[in-house]
Amino acid sequence: VTNSAARRRPGRPRPGSSTLSREAILTAALALVDKDGIEALTMRKLAARLHVDPMSIYHHVPNKAALISGLVRVVFAEMALPDPAAGAWQERVRAWARAYRDVAFAHPHLVLQIVTDAAAASEAAILISEPLYAALVDAGLDPAAVVDAAGTLVEFVHGYALGAAPSPPTAPTGDPMDERLAAMDPDQVPTMRRVHAAVPAGGGFEAGLDIIVRGIG
Amino acid sequence: VTNSAARRRPGRPRPGSSTLSREAILTAALALVDKDGIEALTMRKLAARLHVDPMSIYHHVPNKAALISGLVRVVFAEMALPDPAAGAWQERVRAWARAYRDVAFAHPHLVLQIVTDAAAASEAAILISEPLYAALVDAGLDPAAVVDAAGTLVEFVHGYALGAAPSPPTAPTGDPMDERLAAMDPDQVPTMRRVHAAVPAGGGFEAGLDIIVRGIG
DNA sequence: ACCTGAACACCGTTCAAGT
DNA sequence: ACCTGAACACCGTTCAAGT
Numbered sequence: 001v002t003n004s005a006a007r008r009r010p011g012r013p014r015p016g017s018s019t020l021s022r023e024a025i026l027t028a029a030l031a032l033v034d035k036d037g038i039e040a041l042t043m044r045k046l047a048a049r050l051h052v053d054p055m056s057i058y059h060h061v062p063n064k065a066a067l068i069s070g071l072v073r074v075v076f077a078e079m080a081l082p083d084p085a086a087g088a089w090q091e092r093v094r095a096w097a098r099a100y101r102d103v104a105f106a107h108p109h110l111v112l113q114i115v116t117d118a119a120a121a122s123e124a125a126i127l128i129s130e131p132l133y134a135a136l137v138d139a140g141l142d143p144a145a146v147v148d149a150a151g152t153l154v155e156f157v158h159g160y161a162l163g164a165a166p167s168p169p170t171a172p173t174g175d176p177m178d179e180r181l182a183a184m185d186p187d188q189v190p191t192m193r194r195v196h197a198a199v200p201a202g203g204g205f206e207a208g209l210d211i212i213v214r215g216i217g
Numbered sequence: 218v219t220n221s222a223a224r225r226r227p228g229r230p231r232p233g234s235s236t237l238s239r240e241a242i243l244t245a246a247l248a249l250v251d252k253d254g255i256e257a258l259t260m261r262k263l264a265a266r267l268h269v270d271p272m273s274i275y276h277h278v279p280n281k282a283a284l285i286s287g288l289v290r291v292v293f294a295e296m297a298l299p300d301p302a303a304g305a306w307q308e309r310v311r312a313w314a315r316a317y318r319d320v321a322f323a324h325p326h327l328v329l330q331i332v333t334d335a336a337a338a339s340e341a342a343i344l345i346s347e348p349l350y351a352a353l354v355d356a357g358l359d360p361a362a363v364v365d366a367a368g369t370l371v372e373f374v375h376g377y378a379l380g381a382a383p384s385p386p387t388a389p390t391g392d393p394m395d396e397r398l399a400a401m402d403p404d405q406v407p408t409m410r411r412v413h414a415a416v417p418a419g420g421g422f423e424a425g426l427d428i429i430v431r432g433i434g
Numbered sequence: 435a436c437c438t439g440a441a442c443a444c445c446g447t448t449c450a451a452g453t
Numbered sequence: 454a455c456c457t458g459a460a461c462a463c464c465g466t467t468c469a470a471g472t
Contacts, residue, residue, distance in 0.1 A: 127401075195360045
């Protein structure tokens, strides 16, 4: 799918020779991001990977922002939708949330973009929500409650995925929460110290699902 | 707090003349970010604002990542903690969530950093959580339930704040959800169309709080 | 000790030139 | 039509030099 690295010459490629395409660009970009992180996604590095002049990319993608939102679109399209009508609504809601979380987890270096572009994102992002809405309607909720429940769940998944993602380049490589807590004046955070001493970790994603599903019903 | 713009000369500043400081740098950086967004925060632009050579900043801040995490720290320290023991636990939890959300809303261009750095962040981020933990303990929850409830709430606020924040530079300027939904094949998203036709907007933040508080109790 | 300026190794993107 | 390469206007950061 790339031009020959050995002899790269200007001009329209001869017919039959492999040609650059939007799809090839997106595939290579996603591989680059998955391997080396979003900050490694550079028009120049991407071009090198495709054995192409950096500027060639601009004939298939208007700019870098469009490239990244194209990646988000690809990732959404990959989401494995859970079986639409299997089991009680509670379990369908849970299955949907796990599937959505797994979209983000499948591309940890892209979580930030997935989460922040989701609203403005593609058809794919909307398509994905249909089974969630269906499960909530089957729960007997009225339309307003469906919208609220879906929004709450989505925002929880977003927050969770972001927290579990690898830190962005700007983030400080902080001590784990427990160490930091241990170093603080106990009088300032008495409840937190007591609670965290008893239960260091917490139930994570599933515990959050339990709370939200219970709050919906 | 800045050196004279008119005649900027090398060498140690004469005693008495105003001097660069970490605090002055953070203040100027936060003002810059609040006004023009995070992508406008450049060591060079920041230096220009301080009437200083770009490299002078590096004597007070090790690098740009540390500068940004310093901003997050400043913002957390600004959080107005709700009155610790006022009212029922439900209302205290709600008040805490609103206060935390408002930290993010006070600096919309910094939401991404606030949300992603929160875990690894400062003492301030931990201090802030104490009243939430206290309210949840007063609700009669055991330690494991406290950790789970706090985590769920925080992740919801993170997701919500991120969704409400101004789009990052990479995000596509998407059509609003409703337009996009209207343009899609009705057979693909029947439930969503029906629900959104009845209730376009949803209850937003407060609706989410209702669901989570109910799920906790 | 603290600030400066040139320099290095990068960026995204425009534009004219190739075939 | 599609790819190229030089060029422009930026970046963050190192390093030696100033006082």
